[in-house]
Amino acid sequence: MRLSNFTDYGLRMLMLLAADPERGTSSAELASTLALSRNHLAKIIQHLSQAGMVETKRGGNGGLRLAKPPQQVRLGALVALLEQDRGLVACFADPSANGCTLSGQCRLKARLRAGEAAFLAELDRSTLADIALPLQPTASDASQALPSTHALPSAQVESAGP
Amino acid sequence: MRLSNFTDYGLRMLMLLAADPERGTSSAELASTLALSRNHLAKIIQHLSQAGMVETKRGGNGGLRLAKPPQQVRLGALVALLEQDRGLVACFADPSANGCTLSGQCRLKARLRAGEAAFLAELDRSTLADIALPLQPTASDASQALPSTHALPSAQVESAGP
DNA sequence: TATGAATTGGTATTTTCAATGCCTATTCAT
């Protein structure tokens, strides 16, 4: 189970924007902070802009900022937006060209959808304001670990550095 | 958000095995039913066998079958087993070679883990027995649709075909 | 007890597709 890097970068960029919702931040500054090429980030911005999630302004003193207050942006909706057409399994993403020989009597799909809904609902408990991150971090707080029942690979809690 | 095809095929194969837990079914028959090369399926079998999920028997009248009653196999545990080391985002799967510039003060990761746990927990509400599917289907039941709150791509309910 | 057929197990190769990076054109503000 994996989110695309597209989504990953998009979320991280929004974390930065959420910390400074008023100012127009340039895509170059964001790309630099995320260690990512500006051109690549531009594609993500484009997607979020078309969806009405961020507002962009061209020209001098331009840049982008959130279209809504970060308190009103729920993470589940955000992930659903960024993941767009990547279904959980192949027969979700592309029902037409689907070679699944079990189609029509598959009782697994409903369960997978319910699981996906649970995933998004859990994310919806937080908003962008909860994960905002200033461009120049204060190195005060780290991620609080929420336990996972199963053994999916979890990154160890990284140290804040020396 | 996507499961690997490896997981997808593994789940579908287990659906077939669960419908006939006693008999030893050959991998060739399963591969044929799933429209998949036997060699590719063998890798999945091998993984599940090493994890103690299926028992294999070589030679004439060999084949494979579930190691436990299907009622005792929860879907969340199964997905966690099959997805092995594919983390939800890159910094989960490979914390060492992680180029994320926000490491150490990222409040997103904890939310993603909580969402992942919710996903698996929802799947754990069902067992393999709930999704068992005979090799020669009776065409009686289809997947009951559980609604999804968000707009992730959902496959439409496929018709049983003419 | 040999022998052969059927089956799993393991390794290497090809293919496919997502992800990335680079380049150019266009638009807007000053």
Place this chain on the structure above:
DNA sequence: ATGAATAGGCATTGAAAATACCAATTCATA
């Protein structure tokens, strides 16, 4: 006009999927 930003196209890279091939094992039977 000029500078700063978006917008889109195209080539490259990389990882995962799928396939093919060979080796090892086991059972049934003569």
